[in-house]
Amino acid sequence: MLNIADTLHRWCRERRPFALATVVDVTGSAPLPIGTSLAVDEDGDAVGSISGGCVEGAVYELCRQILHDRGAPRRAWFGYSDDDAFAVGLTCGGELDVLVQRVDPATRPHLGAALAETVEGRPAAVAQVVDGPDRLLGATLSVLGDSWIADDALAAEATCRTMADRAAAQLRAGRTARVSLGADADTCPEPLSVLVHTAATRPRMLIFGATDFAAALSRAGRFLGHHVTVCDARPVFATAARFPDADEVVVDWPHRYLSRTTVDARTAICVLTHDAKFDVPLLRLALDLPVGYVGAMGSRRTHDERLDRLREVGVAEQKLGLLHSPIGLDLGARTPEETAISITAEIIAGAHRASGLPLARLNGPIHRDSGVVPESARHA
Structure with a gap:
């Protein structure tokens, strides 16, 4: 989502609800990496891209539907169509797993704060639950400096501190990545997959x-x-x-x-x-x-x-x-x-x-993967 931080920050500042479609997993030679997002507001205005054009139309319609229905987050999968190159699919041969959710900035002020930090060129991270129990799907947590803030949906979850720690670690590394938090009775009772979006200072x-x-x-x-x-x-x-x-x-x-x-x-x-x-x-x-x-x-x-x-x-x-x-x-x-x-x-x-060798001499895919409080509270 941080690839479109400027527009999302403005929408959050205006408290304008929007649908957010995010690439949460990539298989094969997909055109854009995980964490890349497309967003659509209630007027139908769109910003960003998740596939360089291959599946944008279908994702746009799904965003509009979720905004209209105020529905729960949904997962969508897009792959290559061998039968019809013009069908909804990725002509590059890759596969995308996309999470689409409705975002109401009024209920997630921490997201606007994280986007503001990104726009100003300061480091920030947003951890987004992309796989796990339905009640947590799409929930977010932001790391701002030495503190973190989470959605109300995560307030009673023991896993939140673990999420914050992992997000802070990814921010220090300056890398957007999907991490697994698994079934630890004390720190993470239920297995989760969390996508950590990072906006680090320039190397x-x-x-x-x-x-x-x-x-x-x-x-x-x-x-x-x-x-x-x-x-x-x-x-x-x-x-x-x-x-x-x-x-x-x-x-x-x-x-x-x-x-x-x-x-x-x-x-x-x-x-x-x-x-x-x-x-x-x-x-x-x-x-x-x-x-x-x-x-x-x-x-x-x-x-x-x-x-x-x-x-x-x-x-x-x-x-x-x-x-x-x-x-x-x-x-x-x-x-x-x-x-x-x-x-x-x-x-x-x-x-x-990477090897530094010509791609024509190589086989395989081109692109490779080389505690919680209410919304209003902060933890140092």
Whole structure:
């Protein structure tokens, strides 16, 4: 649902009821991931998409019906129709499991609050029950900062604290995912399947070295949704004018800046200086941090010499194995722009544990899955 946060936030602010259709499970090569939503208001206005066009008409009519009947949440399944490519089905060959429910913002103010946080670019998560007992189907809980709020329908449920904990964990990871909560007498008496929608802060890309390659990589990183920082110790090169696509340009020694900034498991560190006096102290620190990617530019000879220097300063072989060097995938890249694509392709492949090989050489699916209080109360 967070893919259409802007419109849903406005509808919640206006207390306008709407039907929400959400992809809660995907099999095969479906066009859009779980958590993607389409919504329809009482005037028939629609926003969003769940299939890139394949089944939108059928889902729209189902949304209209649930709004008109004020009915209970319903599940719908859409798959490929071999007999008629124009029938309601996914021509890409995948299968979608969709939950359609009526949402009244007046009874779920926490949902509007979570959408507001998302629109403002702050982290938030919404946990939505997508499988379980009928009385809980479609119930939601929002995690806002260090607190959480739930629907009244969940107020008496022992499972709510467990839902909140799992939603908070997914928010820290920055990943929308479906999680199972299973039949624990104390924390989750009934098995549930919960879809956790997350809107995390943008992952960081730290680029060290104020070069033409850094300028191209900052453009590519920004395009992919990263918060981009370019850092170099030379003030004549590290200027905002040279890097208009970077969110910030820092003049400092690379290792000193890295030691004082914040990183997490989604952070990508790209070392483009290929100068030992910068690289060695920087990589010594970077390889000891819990980040998602560390890559360093240079020839194979430079790489071998760099490894020797890192060993000399005490970096263990296990840590050296985390270093992507020479940086990037083998695309035959020559120009700064081509190299930026090579680097970002490697970052994407690593984040999804993908091979980086041509899809034509692979088999299988293209897309892979790499306590409660009343509505008015908050828990820290």
